[in-house]
Amino acid sequence: MNAGGEESDRLGGGDQRGYRDGGDRHGPSGRSGRRATLLVLADGRMPTGGHAHSGGVEAAVTDGSLASLPDLAAFLLGRLHTAGLVAAAFAAATCHGIATGRTDVAELDDELDARTPSPAQRAASRAQGRTLLRAGRAAWPVPAGPRAPHHPVALGMVAAGARLAPGDAALAAAHATVTGPATAATRLIGLDPLAVTAVLARLADDVEATADAGEAASALPTRELPALTAVRLDLLAERHRVTALRMFTS
Numbered sequence: 322m323n324a325g326g327e328e329s330d331r332l333g334g335g336d337q338r339g340y341r342d343g344g345d346r347h348g349p350s351g352r353s354g355r356r357a358t359l360l361v362l363a364d365g366r367m368p369t370g371g372h373a374h375s376g377g378v379e380a381a382v383t384d385g386s387l388a389s390l391p392d393l394a395a396f397l398l399g400r401l402h403t404a405g406l407v408a409a410a411f412a413a414a415t416c417h418g419i420a421t422g423r424t425d426v427a428e429l430d431d432e433l434d435a436r437t438p439s440p441a442q443r444a445a446s447r448a449q450g451r452t453l454l455r456a457g458r459a460a461w462p463v464p465a466g467p468r469a470p471h472h473p474v475a476l477g478m479v480a481a482g483a484r485l486a487p488g489d490a491a492l493a494a495a496h497a498t499v500t501g502p503a504t505a506a507t508r509l510i511g512l513d514p515l516a517v518t519a520v521l522a523r524l525a526d527d528v529e530a531t532a533d534a535g536e537a538a539s540a541l542p543t544r545e546l547p548a549l550t551a552v553r554l555d556l557l558a559e560r561h562r563v564t565a566l567r568m569f570t571s
Contacts, residue, residue, distance in 0.1 A: 358483050361460070362476075363493045365500060370452035374445055375505035375569040376400065376498070380557035382509045383564065390513075393506045394520045397499045401524065401531055403551035405498035407436055408473040409535025410547045412494035413487035415477025417539040419464055420487075424543060426466040426474060432543050433471045439555035441562040443471075445571035450475035457482060491535035495528045505569060 361367065378396065381387035387396055411433050418424025437443045451469040457479030466478050473494050480490035499521060507517050538546055558571060 355485060355489070359485060359489045359493065362457075362479065362483060362485070362489075363496050365504065367456055368452075369456050370449050372501075372504075373570045374449060374501060375509070375571065376502035377554045377557040377561070377571075378502045378505040379509055379567060379569045380561035380564070382506070384557075384560070387506065388510065390516050390520065393503065393512065393517070394523070396506075397502060397520065397524060398527060400502060400551065400554065401495065401498050401527055403549045404554060405495050405528075405531050406534055407433070407547050407549055408476075408494040408498055409491040409532050410538040411471070411473040411535075412477040412480065413491035413535045413539035414541070414543070414546055415474045416480045416485065416490040417477075417487040419478065419481035426464075426470070426478065428543055429477075430467050430470045430474045432546065433474060436548050436550075437471070438550075439558045441558040441571060442555060445558070446471040446473075448570070453479060487539040488532065488536040491539070492529070492532040495531040495535065498531075499524055499528060509568065 365372075377400070378387060378393075381392075381396060387393060411429060414424065415426055415429050418426065418429060433446075434443060437446060447469045449472040453472060453475040454463060454470070457463045457475070461479065461482040461484075463479050463482035467474070470478065476494055476497075477487075477490045480487075480493065503517050503521055506512055507514050534547075561567060561569075561571060
């Protein structure tokens, strides 16, 4: 990504196919408003319930497969390129579908459900989606849709209500795929927060590439959206669900 046009497009300087907000609210281009709105949506302090979910990290710590900073880096990269890509694509597709009126949000939610074989993963995703909708509707006119959609679908709904572009929704989804589990790992095994931040910084290009791929898929027919699987994440989720003593819900 160069420092000019492409970054400007991602954060609101480009055309983004009519997704910019109006001049009265954010100035002539709408760029500053969209950038600030995206930061609010991606902020981990937004009360969306994400702090209660580890994204598989707690189960991985329990079985001993995640015990160090290199382990965390490998875990996050694998999560990003599987579940992260699917999340980015569905968040972008939901935002695009609402903006264009071409896609039924419930259909997208059903398709994502079919891509989530683990009952524990489905429950966690819908719990986070429901909480995200509550927070989003307190801030923006989020359109109607399923009451408790999967988290990426809810993210796309909130992004559409906030007048963000599909690429913004994809970037927020990809970002959340790694930041939530990274924070959980810091709490669970006492990793140096500065070192964890460095891991996330090194993943920035991968997060951006995942978001770009999700945005590129957003206009595809619903059944053609990415369907990558992460069997290990499914197994970790199911093991975690039956663990008696745990810090995180998932």
